[in-house]
Amino acid sequence: MLTIRQITNNPQEIIDRLKIKNFDAKERVTQIIEIDKEKRNTQKELDDLKAEQNKIAREIGLLFKDKKIEEANEAKAKAIELKAASKNIESNFIKLDEAMFKLVVELPNLPHPTVPLGKSDADNEKVREGGEIPTFDFTALPHWELAEKYDLIDFKLGNKITGAGFPVYKGKGAKLQRALINFFLSEGDKAGYQEIMPPLMVNEASAYATGQLPDKDGQMYHATVDNFYLIPTAEVPITNIYRDVILDEKDFPVKMTGYTPCFRREAGSYGKDVKGLNRLHQFDKVEIVQLQNPAKSYETLDQMVNYVENIIKKLGLPYRIVKLCGGDLSFTSALTFDFEVYSAAQEQWLEVSSVSNFEAFQANRLKLRFKSKDSKKKQLAHTLNGSALALPRILAALLENYQTEDGIKIPDVLVPFIGFETI
RNA sequence: GGAAAGAUGGCAGAGUGGUCGAAUGCGGCGGUCUUGAAAACCGUUGAGGAUCAAACCUCCGGGGGUUCGAAUCCCUCUCUUUCCGCCA
Numbered sequence: 001m002l003t004i005r006q007i008t009n010n011p012q013e014i015i016d017r018l019k020i021k022n023f024d025a026k027e028r029v030t031q032i033i034e035i036d037k038e039k040r041n042t043q044k045e046l047d048d049l050k051a052e053q054n055k056i057a058r059e060i061g062l063l064f065k066d067k068k069i070e071e072a073n074e075a076k077a078k079a080i081e082l083k084a085a086s087k088n089i090e091s092n093f094i095k096l097d098e099a100m101f102k103l104v105v106e107l108p109n110l111p112h113p114t115v116p117l118g119k120s121d122a123d124n125e126k127v128r129e130g131g132e133i134p135t136f137d138f139t140a141l142p143h144w145e146l147a148e149k150y151d152l153i154d155f156k157l158g159n160k161i162t163g164a165g166f167p168v169y170k171g172k173g174a175k176l177q178r179a180l181i182n183f184f185l186s187e188g189d190k191a192g193y194q195e196i197m198p199p200l201m202v203n204e205a206s207a208y209a210t211g212q213l214p215d216k217d218g219q220m221y222h223a224t225v226d227n228f229y230l231i232p233t234a235e236v237p238i239t240n241i242y243r244d245v246i247l248d249e250k251d252f253p254v255k256m257t258g259y260t261p262c263f264r265r266e267a268g269s270y271g272k273d274v275k276g277l278n279r280l281h282q283f284d285k286v287e288i289v290q291l292q293n294p295a296k297s298y299e300t301l302d303q304m305v306n307y308v309e310n311i312i313k314k315l316g317l318p319y320r321i322v323k324l325c326g327g328d329l330s331f332t333s334a335l336t337f338d339f340e341v342y343s344a345a346q347e348q349w350l351e352v353s354s355v356s357n358f359e360a361f362q363a364n365r366l367k368l369r370f371k372s373k374d375s376k377k378k379q380l381a382h383t384l385n386g387s388a389l390a391l392p393r394i395l396a397a398l399l400e401n402y403q404t405e406d407g408i409k410i411p412d413v414l415v416p417f418i419g420f421e422t423i
Numbered sequence: 424g425g426a427a428a429g430a431u432g433g434c435a436g437a438g439u440g441g442u443c444g445a446a447u448g449c450g451g452c453g454g455u456c457u458u459g460a461a462a463a464c465c466g467u468u469g470a471g472g473a474u475c476a477a478a479c480c481u482c483c484g485g486g487g488g489u490u491c492g493a494a495u496c497c498c499u500c501u502c503u504u505u506c507c508g509c510c511a
Contacts (some may be wrong), residue, residue, distance in 0.1 A: 044473070047480040054480090056494040061441035072491085245471085246433095367470095378470085400494040 001364045002107055002212075003380075004100070007032050017110045020326035025107060039096040046093055049086040050249035051133060053079055103239050109361040111326050112298075112335035119327025124338070125325065129308070130380050131318035133342050135423065138347040143396040144276035146403060147173065152422050155276070165266070165281035172423050176398075176410075177284060180391055181259050181419035184286035186417075187311055188388065189255035193288055196258040198237035201228040206240040209366045211332040221263045230263035235385045239362060242291060246378060247370040254291035254301060257270050257388070259284065277392035278350065284391040288382045293369065294360065297382035298335075301357045303385050305337050311388060314413045317397050318342040320349065336361045341393065345400040350393040356384030 063072035090210035152173025221230040339353035360380035
């Protein structure tokens, strides 16, 4: 959520920058400025009235002590009058406040100045690529056929137990999942990220604080009896550790990582994108999260991009990194780098990681602040996160790229975690 | 699931209707003393809003109510602890 001050201080800049996200903010910003003015006036009026009431209440106390009952009763009458007046103003104030929140909460984050113009993923800017796309002298199979051939993943069984998008990993398939999780977590550990094992369900306040609500309502599984949401990413519970927290400047950077299953309803998805492991309702992911001083957050974003790149390199997968254009950038993000790996039998690039700087957008809702020695005022921190990495598409690419006619080779770096060399 | 007790500032812990935004202790910060440190002593130390600044307003788990006035009384929700029941 943008701060009101951000908007009122520089309305034209907000409008211009949101255009890059293909968001027309003009009307909304104008309304916000108007309501803000009205709200301030109302608040002043209300505060003054309350001050008077407080004063009278104090006087009444003293009058009673002095046994001046008559005078006290007169004052009481006046206080009742004032109270009625302030009730009206207060209800008006609440209305304004609610209207304001509604307007502000639906404004996306401002894109970073370096975000390229564009409407869709076709306009994303390639940053760099690496690895080599394998060639086969036999007919390469897509991962869903490999999964069946070697009995690694049973999609049909998942359909039976739960429904589409809930695959069952079996035998070496399950072991491969476990090895990948361990590998990712141990990389995080080496890079100084504290490992977190968070709850897989969150309450409404948490879902709001990281911006899933109200924007992505309907995309999360909702346990209505207790009003809990199944997490769509570990970002939600891990970032919420720092909801309503005031850090000290010297605590930065806070680095956390965590493995969790992720649950997404993916309402509206269809077609070839959902084939096999490409899009699931439940999948595993290791997430990295950092909280940083605003002055250093873009430096940190670069570090996180390098970190993810390094993991993909270790797995020997062909990859490319793209900087998302304005139109492809998420609601909450200021700057995002996506990682895609090439899945050699599908002949398709698959998105496996998204590394973003949210600047103060999440922190504002989280009320995550820090105090610094140069300023008395508490400032909002910056939050960043990235997948490092999401498993299913990595698994798809590994199976497809490492296949031979006799089996599937395990990448060297995973062998210590899995205990065998081929499938 | 049933019963009881409780939720107060970074922590501990007073406060049961009237200068209480809140005693006290610990911790933090600044200072005196010291070569330095410790101890001792002095001062300072919650968050948000409004303002050039102040006066001022809001916040004692969340929400609602009673009252001229609520941390204090009532209702409700959430959470914690203990006991019982159930159970990996």
